[in-house]
Amino acid sequence: MPDLSRLDPLKPVLPWLLLALGLVAPFALSAYDLNLLARFMAMGILALGLVLIWGHGGILSLGQGVFFGLGGYAIALHMKLADLPSGEIPDFMVWSGRDSLPFWWIPFSSPAFTIAAILIVPTLVGALFSWAVFHRRVGGTYFALITQALALAFSTLIISRQDVTGGFNGLTDFYSVFGFGLSSPGTGSGLYWVTLVVLCIAFVALRWLLASRFGILLRAARDGENRVRFLGYSPTPFKVVAFAIAAMLAGIGGALFTLHAGVVSPALIGVVPSIEMVVWVAIGGRYSLAGAIVGALLVNLARDAVSSAFPELWLYLMGVLFIFVVTLLPRGLAGLVQGKAA
Amino acid sequence: MDALFLNQLFNGASLASLYLLAALGLALSFGLMRVINMAHGEMLMLGGYLAWMTLLVVPGALGIILAIPVAFVGAAAMGGFIQSTLIRRLSARPLDTLLATWGVSLILQQGARDLFGAVGVEVRAPEWLTGSFVAFGVTLPSARLFIILIAALVLGGLALLLLKTRIGLLVRAVNQDRMMASASGIDVKRVDFAIFCLGSGVAGLAGVMLALLGPVTPNVGQSYIIPAFLVVVMGGLGSIVGTTASAIILGLFAALAQIFVDVSVAQMLLLVFVILFIQVRPQGVIAVKTRQLDA
Numbered sequence: 329m330p331d332l333s334r335l336d337p338l339k340p341v342l343p344w345l346l347l348a349l350g351l352v353a354p355f356a357l358s359a360y361d362l363n364l365l366a367r368f369m370a371m372g373i374l375a376l377g378l379v380l381i382w383g384h385g386g387i388l389s390l391g392q393g394v395f396f397g398l399g400g401y402a403i404a405l406h407m408k409l410a411d412l413p414s415g416e417i418p419d420f421m422v423w424s425g426r427d428s429l430p431f432w433w434i435p436f437s438s439p440a441f442t443i444a445a446i447l448i449v450p451t452l453v454g455a456l457f458s459w460a461v462f463h464r465r466v467g468g469t470y471f472a473l474i475t476q477a478l479a480l481a482f483s484t485l486i487i488s489r490q491d492v493t494g495g496f497n498g499l500t501d502f503y504s505v506f507g508f509g510l511s512s513p514g515t516g517s518g519l520y521w522v523t524l525v526v527l528c529i530a531f532v533a534l535r536w537l538l539a540s541r542f543g544i545l546l547r548a549a550r551d552g553e554n555r556v557r558f559l560g561y562s563p564t565p566f567k568v569v570a571f572a573i574a575a576m577l578a579g580i581g582g583a584l585f586t587l588h589a590g591v592v593s594p595a596l597i598g599v600v601p602s603i604e605m606v607v608w609v610a611i612g613g614r615y616s617l618a619g620a621i622v623g624a625l626l627v628n629l630a631r632d633a634v635s636s637a638f639p640e641l642w643l644y645l646m647g648v649l650f651i652f653v654v655t656l657l658p659r660g661l662a663g664l665v666q667g668k669a670a
Numbered sequence: 671m672d673a674l675f676l677n678q679l680f681n682g683a684s685l686a687s688l689y690l691l692a693a694l695g696l697a698l699s700f701g702l703m704r705v706i707n708m709a710h711g712e713m714l715m716l717g718g719y720l721a722w723m724t725l726l727v728v729p730g731a732l733g734i735i736l737a738i739p740v741a742f743v744g745a746a747a748m749g750g751f752i753q754s755t756l757i758r759r760l761s762a763r764p765l766d767t768l769l770a771t772w773g774v775s776l777i778l779q780q781g782a783r784d785l786f787g788a789v790g791v792e793v794r795a796p797e798w799l800t801g802s803f804v805a806f807g808v809t810l811p812s813a814r815l816f817i818i819l820i821a822a823l824v825l826g827g828l829a830l831l832l833l834k835t836r837i838g839l840l841v842r843a844v845n846q847d848r849m850m851a852s853a854s855g856i857d858v859k860r861v862d863f864a865i866f867c868l869g870s871g872v873a874g875l876a877g878v879m880l881a882l883l884g885p886v887t888p889n890v891g892q893s894y895i896i897p898a899f900l901v902v903v904m905g906g907l908g909s910i911v912g913t914t915a916s917a918i919i920l921g922l923f924a925a926l927a928q929i930f931v932d933v934s935v936a937q938m939l940l941l942v943f944v945i946l947f948i949q950v951r952p953q954g955v956i957a958v959k960t961r962q963l964d965a
Contacts, residue, residue, distance in 0.1 A: 388765040460945050464952035466903075469706050469764050473899040474945070480896050481938040488934035599896075603772055610769060643780040650773025654766045655759060 342618040343531065350524045354517050366520045367588045368628045369527050373581035375609050375620040376530050377574030382606065383614035384538055385570045386550030387458075387467070391475030392578045392605045394482045395450040397597030399579030400586040401486075401493070402449060405433055406442035407502040424491035433492070439506050446583045447576060454575025459568045467553070467567075476599060483598035498593020505587060523584050530577055531617055537573075538617075546570055607646065610653045613662025623660060676808045678925045684814035686921025687821030691876030692891075692898035693905070693913055694828065695749075695869020701845050701908025703862055705757060705767040706899070707749075709775040711891025713870045715782060716748055717741035717877020718886035722791045731796040734878070738820075741874040749870020753863055761862075782888035790887035799882060813882040820879060824872055825914060832910065841865055845908045897924065900944050906954025915955045920944075 353365055374396055381387040408418050417429050435441045457478065461471055486493045493499075508515045537543055549556045549563035556563050586592040595601070604627075612623020627649075635642035657663060696710055721737035728736055752774055760767045795813060802811045832838035843851040844861045852858045880890055901920055906912035923943055927936040 382765075386765070388768065390768075457945075460949065464948050466948050466952050469700070469704070469768065470903045472765060472768055473706065473903055474941070477896050477900055477941045477944070481934075481941045484934040484937055488932060599892075603769075606769060640780060640784065643776050647773040647776035647780070650776070651756065651770045654770040654773070655756070658763075658766065 342622075346618060346621060347528065350527075354520055359513060359516055362520055363516060363588055364632065365625075366516075366523050367585055368625045369523050369621075370581045370584035370588060371605070371608065371628060372621040372624040373523075373527055373530050373584065374578040374605060375612065375624040376527075376534055376617055377577035377581075378606060378609040379614060379617050379620045380534055380538070380546075380577075381567075381570050381574045382609060383616075383620075384543060384550065385546045385567055387567060387571060388472040388606070389475045389571070389574070390472050390599070390603050390606065391477075391479040391482075392574070393479050393597035393599075393602035394475075395454055395575040395578035396582035396585070396605070397482065397486070397592065397594075398450040398453060399446045399582030400592035400597070401499070401582075402436065402442055402445045402579075403505070403583040403586050404499040404502070404592045405436040406439065407505055408499055409433065409437040410505070411501075411503045418494075420494050420497075421491060426491050430492045446579055450579030450582075451572045451576040454578075455568055455572035458571035459564070462564045462567050462571075465564075476602070479597070479599045479602040483594040486594045486597075494593070496594060498591055498595070500591040500593075502590055510587075510590065519584070519587055523588070526580060526584065527621070530580075531621070534573075534617055542566065542569075604646065607650055607653070609660070611649065611657075611660050613660030615659060616662035619660055619662030622662075626661075673807050674929060675926075676806055678929050679922070680808060680810055680814070682922035682925030683918075684817050684921075685925050686918045687818045688876060688879060688894055689897055689901050689921050690821050690914060690917035691824060691872055691879065692894050693901035693917055694824070694910070695866075695871075695873045696898060696902045697905055697908075697910070697913040698841075698865050698869045699862075700902055702841070702848075702865055703757070703761060705761065705764050706771075706902070707752065707757065707866075707870075708768055708772040709752060709778060710771075710870070710873055710898070711895030712775050712778040712782075713745040713749060713873035714877040714880060714891035714894060715778070715886065715888065716745050717874030718793070718881040718890055719782065719786060719791070719877075720744045720874065721878040721881045722793050722886055725793055729794075731798060734796055734799065734882075737878050737881075738875055741878045742871040743874075745874020745877065746867040746871030749873075750863060750867040752870075753866040757866070758859070758862070779888045786886075786888070788888060790885035790890070792885050793881040795882050816882070817879045820875070824875065825910075828872075828910065837861075837864065897940065900940065904944050904947055904954055906957040909954070909956040912954050912956030919955075 350369070354362055357365060374392060378389070378392065381389060412418065417426065421429070436445070458471075461467070461474060466474075486498075487496050489495070502510055504510055505515075508518070510516075538546075545556065545561060545563075545566050548559075549561075549566055553563050582592070582597075585596075608624040608627045609620045610623070611627055612621065613619030630645075631642060634645060653660060692710070692714060695713070696706060700706055718741075720741040721734070724737040724740045725733040727733075752771065756770055756774065757767055760770060799813045799816055802809050803815070804810070830838075832841060840851070840856050840861050841864075843854075843856060844858050848858060851861075876894075877886075877891070880886070880894070884890075897920060901913060901917045904920065905914075905916035920940060920943075924936055924940050927939050931939065
């Protein structure tokens, strides 16, 4: 599929439409709804990364929650420390019988270190992890299974280290970030604008990347990895870089999500949420950047509407959506629009 | 060698047996069709609930013996249904199969939650399975010995089936070269179906074993299925010997790691071990030799 424009059916219109909606939203929505929208947009940033690796790279990751969580916990550690009077430790550590901060918490009191950690830690973990698997030419289904094991191991590790991670309940009760009070209305809309800007930057950067030589090689490696090798390229660096970028986007999305939601916990990043992230993109359209954002927004809106009223119904609905989209709509909603247009 | 080590060695053997029973079906179907059924863990769950229901009807020692074929047939039927309605349609898209079958897994788990409740049900094992033996200063619970015995029997039966019967011959042919097998007149789709049913049945049987160890809950399969996936990753494509070896290695590793660290760290170490292992042998413990480029 060399022609990228065919992959994004609404290419000329949809991104601008989304942007317009994003610009209008702060003036049209209540503070509560705006916060909800901002959360879903943070998830949209993660979804963009999945388009890169899954749609265009053929790499199915069932462990994006891990990178989402790394970003989310990084900002959460900072906010926990920022709210503390000097010399004290977070309350849950006291309850768990600790009397001092673990050493790896300490640098997170610096805002600069925290921002660097959000950008670098998920990227580095993603790069090392994917390199370890891809450079031995293990991929496809095997890679998906290994990423799922990673999601399980990461979330269990957090749950079991209650005294330093907050355990199953995660980290919550944040009051300020980088000196701004989280309860003041200005911070809420400010964070919304930050999220919108990050989402736009990620979108434009990925659109450029996918149209570049890098994107062509990534798609080539997806469709015929060995043929790419015969042409003299090693597919491994392309796949590793793509995975690292997706991990970085997941980390940024996780950090922003944590700011909006005011909580990060293993329940948001484990095996089940990780695979739900894939379904956002499957529904929106795995080849389409704009489609993935729409998918993340729609699925989470639906989840919000359905699961508060009928929590058990949501799981059935998710299951049916998985089966339906994958068997009948492999290109997602974006493919549906394309089918009508063509 | 101290008692703790021997005890964990024994626990590792029984854990390996469970991993093996859970992974055999996955590995067999993966070898043939290159697809993984993410709802395979729910075959374990189904087996557990079928065992519980069988024991409601026929209590006592006979019940547990009867539960084994009931769970086998029930899970095989469910597996056959999933294969023929869903997986067959997706056969050329292995990653999409993962996602679609995950959807099936969600529905089955929630279905079990609605039917049997979220708390889980207890299977009361007969007396000859609740006791324990003492050997070399280690207490060996009968239930765990029974699990090891059943796993060995299943493995032996499967080996006989694959090596000595006509069905086994067909399965090995499709496993080695699907196109040539099809060209020489083998109905590869029927072979796929039969193996899928068989693998699901073995998982159902593993569910009976799980029911002997603890309560059957809607997500009982989830705690065993991810290690079973790792067993498949490490075992090597299409090799039963490789899958068995890999189940034993990972079962022992998980149990022995727990001497030094807690369960959650052991889980992380298990993953690290598998990643390190594929640095050395990316093709798995044993891989069937093939001339195909994209195996």
